[in-house]
Amino acid sequence: MAYNFAEIEPRWQKRWAEEKPYKVKRDSSKKKFYCLEMLPYPSGRIHMGHVRNYSIGDVVSRFLSMKGYNVLHPMGWDAMGMPAENAAIKSGRHPREHTYDHMKMMRAQLQNLGFSYDWDREIASCDPEYYRWNQWMFLKMMEKGLVYRHRRSVNWCPSCRTVLANEQAEGGTCWRCDSDVELKELEQWFVRITDYAEELLNDLDELPLWPENVKAMQRHWIGRSEGSFVEFRLPAVDEGLEVFTTRIDTIFGATFVCLAPNHPLVKKIREVSPEREAIDAFVIKMNRMSREERLASTEKLGQFTGIYAVNPFTKEEIPVYLANFVLMEYGTGAVMSVPAHDQRDFEFAKKYKLPILPVIVPEPGFHYDNELTEAVEATGVLVNSGEFSGLTSDEAKQKMNETAESGGFGRGAVTYKLKDWGISRQRYWGTPIPVIYCDNCGIVPVPEADLPVKLPDDVVFTGEGGSPILTSESFLHTACPKCGGNARRETDTMDTFMDSCWYYYRYLSPRLDTAPFDTEEAAYWTPVDLYIGGVEHATMHLIYTRFFTKLLRDFGLLKIDEPVKKLVTQGMVIKDGRKMSKSLGNVVDPDDMIQKYGADAVRVFMLFASPPEKEIEWKDQGAEGALRFLNRVWNFAENNGEIVKTETEFDTATLAGKEKKLFQKLHQTIAKVGDDIEKRLHLNTAIASLMELFNLLSATEIKEGVLKAVAGAVYRDLVRMLMPFAPHMASELGELYGFDASRWPELKQEFAVADTFTLVVQVNGKIKDKIEAEQGISADEAFRLAAESERVSAELAGRNIVKKIYVPNRLLNLVVK
RNA sequence: GCGAGAGUGGCGGAACUGGUAGACGCGCCAGAUUUAGGAUCUGGUAUGCUUCGCGUGUGGGGGUUCGAGUCCCCCCUCUCGCACCA
Numbered sequence: 001m002a003y004n005f006a007e008i009e010p011r012w013q014k015r016w017a018e019e020k021p022y023k024v025k026r027d028s029s030k031k032k033f034y035c036l037e038m039l040p041y042p043s044g045r046i047h048m049g050h051v052r053n054y055s056i057g058d059v060v061s062r063f064l065s066m067k068g069y070n071v072l073h074p075m076g077w078d079a080m081g082m083p084a085e086n087a088a089i090k091s092g093r094h095p096r097e098h099t100y101d102h103m104k105m106m107r108a109q110l111q112n113l114g115f116s117y118d119w120d121r122e123i124a125s126c127d128p129e130y131y132r133w134n135q136w137m138f139l140k141m142m143e144k145g146l147v148y149r150h151r152r153s154v155n156w157c158p159s160c161r162t163v164l165a166n167e168q169a170e171g172g173t174c175w176r177c178d179s180d181v182e183l184k185e186l187e188q189w190f191v192r193i194t195d196y197a198e199e200l201l202n203d204l205d206e207l208p209l210w211p212e213n214v215k216a217m218q219r220h221w222i223g224r225s226e227g228s229f230v231e232f233r234l235p236a237v238d239e240g241l242e243v244f245t246t247r248i249d250t251i252f253g254a255t256f257v258c259l260a261p262n263h264p265l266v267k268k269i270r271e272v273s274p275e276r277e278a279i280d281a282f283v284i285k286m287n288r289m290s291r292e293e294r295l296a297s298t299e300k301l302g303q304f305t306g307i308y309a310v311n312p313f314t315k316e317e318i319p320v321y322l323a324n325f326v327l328m329e330y331g332t333g334a335v336m337s338v339p340a341h342d343q344r345d346f347e348f349a350k351k352y353k354l355p356i357l358p359v360i361v362p363e364p365g366f367h368y369d370n371e372l373t374e375a376v377e378a379t380g381v382l383v384n385s386g387e388f389s390g391l392t393s394d395e396a397k398q399k400m401n402e403t404a405e406s407g408g409f410g411r412g413a414v415t416y417k418l419k420d421w422g423i424s425r426q427r428y429w430g431t432p433i434p435v436i437y438c439d440n441c442g443i444v445p446v447p448e449a450d451l452p453v454k455l456p457d458d459v460v461f462t463g464e465g466g467s468p469i470l471t472s473e474s475f476l477h478t479a480c481p482k483c484g485g486n487a488r489r490e491t492d493t494m495d496t497f498m499d500s501c502w503y504y505y506r507y508l509s510p511r512l513d514t515a516p517f518d519t520e521e522a523a524y525w526t527p528v529d530l531y532i533g534g535v536e537h538a539t540m541h542l543i544y545t546r547f548f549t550k551l552l553r554d555f556g557l558l559k560i561d562e563p564v565k566k567l568v569t570q571g572m573v574i575k576d577g578r579k580m581s582k583s584l585g586n587v588v589d590p591d592d593m594i595q596k597y598g599a600d601a602v603r604v605f606m607l608f609a610s611p612p613e614k615e616i617e618w619k620d621q622g623a624e625g626a627l628r629f630l631n632r633v634w635n636f637a638e639n640n641g642e643i644v645k646t647e648t649e650f651d652t653a654t655l656a657g658k659e660k661k662l663f664q665k666l667h668q669t670i671a672k673v674g675d676d677i678e679k680r681l682h683l684n685t686a687i688a689s690l691m692e693l694f695n696l697l698s699a700t701e702i703k704e705g706v707l708k709a710v711a712g713a714v715y716r717d718l719v720r721m722l723m724p725f726a727p728h729m730a731s732e733l734g735e736l737y738g739f740d741a742s743r744w745p746e747l748k749q750e751f752a753v754a755d756t757f758t759l760v761v762q763v764n765g766k767i768k769d770k771i772e773a774e775q776g777i778s779a780d781e782a783f784r785l786a787a788e789s790e791r792v793s794a795e796l797a798g799r800n801i802v803k804k805i806y807v808p809n810r811l812l813n814l815v816v817k
Numbered sequence: 818g819c820g821a822g823a824g825u826g827g828c829g830g831a832a833c834u835g836g837u838a839g840a841c842g843c844g845c846c847a848g849a850u851u852u853a854g855g856a857u858c859u860g861g862u863a864u865g866c867u868u869c870g871c872g873u874g875u876g877g878g879g880g881u882u883c884g885a886g887u888c889c890c891c892c893c894u895c896u897c898g899c900a901c902c903a
Contacts, residue, residue, distance in 0.1 A: 211821095212821065212822085213820090213821045213822065213897075213898075214821095215821095216820060216821055216898080216899095217820090217821080217897095217898055217899080219820090220819090220820070220898080220899060220900095221898095221899085223899095223902065225902070225903085227903080243903080244902095244903065245903060246902090246903065247903080258903090297901095298818090298901060300901085323901095324901085325901040325903090326901085326903075327901075327902075327903090329902090330902045330903075331902075331903060332903095334903090335903045336903085337903090338903095342903075343901095344901055344903080345903090347901095415902090417902065535897080535898090538898080539898090605842095608829090608830095608841080608842070609829060609830080609842085609843095610829065610830070611830085614823095614829095614830090615896090616829085617828090617829070619828090619829080619843075621843055621844075622829075622842075622843060624843085625842055625843055626842085628842095628857095629842085631857095632857095635857095675833085676833095679833090680833070682831095682833090684829090684830070684831085684841085684842095685830090685831065685832095685833095685840085685841080687841080687842090688830090688831075688840065688841035688842075689840090689841080690841095691840095691841055691842075692840075692841065695841090758837070760836075760837050762836085762837095762883085762884075764883075764884090765882095765883060765884045766884095767837065770837070802883085803883060804883095805836090805883055805884080807836055807884095810836055810837085811836050811837075811884090813836080813883055813884060814883085815883045815884095
């Protein structure tokens with residue numbers, strides 16, 4: 001009977017669901033392996049990216065289980081977030097119903113692919129028993145002073161009355177209603193991730209098995225910068241203006257100061273400024289510019305404010321400008337401008353005819369003869385810098401920091417681009433922030449015993465009037481836990497990145513109701529040995545999750561510093577050279593493919609087409625090829641049932657000829673496939689070598705006894721090695737032909753090397769002949785063989801051999817003159 | 818602009834430590850089977866030439882080496898990330 005995946009696959013899936021062979025328990029007698037894949041958002045359908053991601057993880061999990069590891073391989077749902085809420089606004093259906101329906105559909109799809117998850121550990125972040133621990137952690141952080149409330153400006157749609165993420169406010173208009181987006185100051189909850197910035201940066205060096213590009217992205221994201229804060233007095237408004245600079249050594253060359261157009265002091269300055277109208281016009285112009293416009297142009301735009309700042313080192317007054325290139329988001333939103341030594345300041349000074357004063361020279365005694373044509377940004381030696389003249393930049397930085405500090409107008413400091421994490425969302429479908437506002441007691445945390453603070457059900461989803469939670473009377477009004485008086489609940493919910501920060505610890509004890517997870521389980525299972533997911537999470541999720549691990553460690557729940565030993569970021573699945581998307585109409589649905597080719601063939605093709613980190617182009621023909629291969633393997637057993645079934649002992653020591661060659665190929669393959677999976681995760685070459693082994697087996701004419709026994713053994717081991725890739729077929733073959741396909745074949749190292757090799761003979765580096773030779777021959781023997789070759793001896797005739805280079809078991813190069 | 822990575826047949830890719838370039842698969846060509854198509858099986862498939870052989874070939878140019886896809890320098894192209902970061 002032909003290989004009927006449509007019948008075989010569902011049968012095994014059902015059996016796995018019933019018998020739970022992938023259920024695992026802590027067992028300290030076994031070596032553990034925690035294989036984790038990024039959990040999906042329940043969008044309703046699995047897509048090809050998931051198939052690829054989870055197929056990679058499944059191969060590693062199954063392989064290591066077969067090798068006797070205790071493998072934890074869980075799956076769950078990142079179930080909160082905006083899409084469900086937006087769907088609720090459209091359909092009126094509660095996000096919960098919507099989400100649980102989606103989870104059900106997607107769980108079925110994952111099961112259709114035959115993934116070896118321990119489904120008993122499944123979690124969903126929208127379950128109150130899950131998100132109560134988000135709340136618990138929030139309270140813990142609150143206790144430790146790691147959260148605070150702060151006003152920050154956010155994108156605000158006045159018609160939807162909600163906060164928009166940057167990508168929802170592109171072009172300055174709301175993605176849903178097209179209203180102009182405003183910047184609005186809102187009180188929000190922030191988490192002090194910057195307290196851990198230094199550790200998050202330094203510990204990247206402790207992650208040798210993370211891809212370099214991800215670490216580079218995180219370093220850049222954290223953006224450590226050593227410099228100084230310096231205060232310039234603004235006599236006109238009687239205020240101090242703090243600037244951040246990495247080049248305090250150039251401060252004697254500061255000829256003006258620039259503020260971001262939205263700097264808070266601008267309001268005060270315009271009150272006293274003769275340039276008030278010009279300032280207002282400039283600020284409005286800048287606010288109107290969209291993000292794209294700002295990014296597209298590097299033209300320097302500025303406006304004199306009419307007031308002056310006092311340089312604390314020179315005591316001189318220099319003009320204060322507004323400038324488009326100064327960003328409120330970085331540093332203090334104000335810079336001292338040194339046009340001689342900063343290219344941006346140089347361009348600005350040229351445009352607005354401001355003085356350019358060099359204060360750094362490359363070496364002592366150097367003079368700039370001509371006017372500068374560009375800024376000299378290199379460090380060097382100070383000139384025109386009062387008592388600091390003659391010092392090197394490095395010496396000056398230190399001395400000047402000391403001077404500033406003792407003078408009370410500055411200090412050396414380290415800043416980060418990483419900002420504290422704003423976790424407030426004016427949304428319904430997220431974890432309620434467990435805080436109560438009382439008129440008498442102020443901000444009161446919800447007592448731990450009252451957790452979880454559940455999302456209310458008496459809400460209306462209109463899409464207007466802000467968060468739907470505001471429509472819930474039962475939620476809004478509560479009693480103050482401290483004084484019992486009337487109080488109001490926090491209506492903001494948490495960023496969903498909070499949910500995904502620690503979910504893989506919840507898998508360890510998913511139903512525990514006394515703590516987020518069991519610390520003994522954690523001591524056994526953590527860290528995650530392999531984490532597979534998309535590179536799009538390189539910064540956000542993967543920084544937050546590293547941060548949370550450090551937090552939980554400091555709370556005493558974990559003993560590790562880093563959550564993930566090895567990280568793999570898999571490439572996208574594309575079609576016709578482009579990302580799959582609905583708008584391009586090139587989406588390939590995994591269900592269709594499973595129906596057409598079967599889950600095993602889809603998995604094999606996905607893994608065979610490319611190594612994990614590369615992009616992969618979906619091609620139906622590729623899946624056909626994978627199916628063809630599986631078919632041939634299946635048919636071999638059909639045609640050679642007796643050989644496959646009959647396990648005959650044979651003496652490996654007496655193997656010779658074809659049977660030895662075949663047996664050696666088997667063990668070479670066992671070694672290669674194991675290596676490819678375990679060390680390199682190059683599943684494409686692992687599959688290729690399985691194909692090679694099968695090609696050799698099927699090309700071998702099997703007639704007499706020993707060869708039959710060897711061929712049977714080879715076939716059975718081939719099926720075992722196919723198990724991680726094509727588990728349905730391998731399981732079925734094992735059962736049909738009565739052998740245990742669930743153990744990884746044992747490697748006989750002595751057979752993993754062939755006993756002959758192709759000796760490549762080169763003359764002056766050019767290949768002249770290839771000779772079959774015994775493994776382990778000496779250089780002299782190799783030379784003797786080469787000399788016997790007609791082609792080689794013809795090359796050598798009448799010439800002197802200057803040098804012989806012999807690479808054992810590979811090649812002989814003769815250098816002649 | 819800065820940072821990371823990549824350029825190998827018609828295509829996806831292989832070559833792991835400097836040692837046979839193109840494994841394995843797709844596609845294509847030819848043959849077998851078939852009424853036909855599909856499926857299957859067998860063989861071929863980098864390229865040039867004076868074709869049982871010889872030469873050339875891993876984005877381009879140079880270098881190190883007995884030997885370079887692999888190491889070094891310069892250049893080109895592409896992908897990803899960040900981007901007026903003070």
